Amino acid sequence: MTAFSDWSESRETVADFRKTLLDWYDESGRTHLPWRENTDAYHVWVSEIMLQQTQVETVIPYYERFLFALPTVADLAVADEELLLKLWSGLGYYSRVRNMQKAAQQVMIDFSGQFPRTAKDLQKLAGIGPYTAAAIASISFHEVVPALDGNMFRVFSRLLKITADIALPKSRQIFYDKIAPIVDPVRPGDFNQAIMDLGTSLMAAKTKTTAESPFARFNLSFKDGTELDFPVKSKKVKQVQRFYAALVSESDDGARFAYTQRPTTGLLADFWTFPLLEFTSWDDIYEGVAAIYPTAQQLTIKPVTHIFTHQKWQIMLVKVETHGSHKNWTYFSDEDYEKMPQTTLQVKLQAALKENL
């Protein structure tokens, strides 16, 4: 092998890389993960969806609970949405679980209860894109396809100094074409999982390769000291600040609080929260609330803050007295509230309320 040169065309070096990777995986891979104990497509699917943009440690308890409550795809297909959202509460990206039920119904109706066995067909299911399709196809059905996730982009961009911008969708094909011939034809699922483990350990985002690494000799960017320049990634989203008053309205008997249901589309779709009034700046909130509810009392000194990917919310809890009915408000007792699926945002608001009542 010539230093500083692309080895992906060399049959010998590719074979060497596969063996090095799989030997390392057998020795150092995270074989103890619950979803690696059973390669049944349903199990792999549930884990892959949960793991999207979500860390392993967070997922484990959710995964165990979900599989216990819904052991088969048939169970998922007919489950109540409220149960699904309960099982997902706090995990985020709630469209994932809604799409999972759609996909389960597709499997039952369009595929006679059997998961499709190829990446191409798996992508027909709701919520399954190119990454998840390839992961399931390779792990459960031994299809020889690369599962291109953030780890694989990073690992191969460094190994082969691929400069395509991973923020651009069109770059996926460039990576796919480069990596597909490298995937181990005998153990494609293990190859993909090994790359993920590699990407979270020896080749994590801010980790630099050492000369002792078994992958140093394959790493072209390590050889010329440009490792942390990869992957090339352009897009950046800036966070928007938003300011809210969360209205705490007790029913006449003092036993229940008012809630409103969020719109069916968009952020936290369909979840119930305290009624929220938005203001353009922090300073407007006090006067703004007082204008509508003259007897309003501020309940919190510091606002509750909640950060989404693209928005930062600051919410002040305000106790209000209302006269007449608010069409969109519903009063729930604590007992009924506990039964409903809740987002982390609402859990924070509720906790702040209990502390300050």
Next chain:
DNA sequence: TAGACGTGGTT
């Protein structure tokens, strides 16, 4: 295609 979509952890 760029932006929306949750949450928790790290720097």
Next chain:
DNA sequence: TAACCAAGTCT
């Protein structure tokens, strides 16, 4: 702290 990262997909 604000920004960025973590097993992406949908519109």
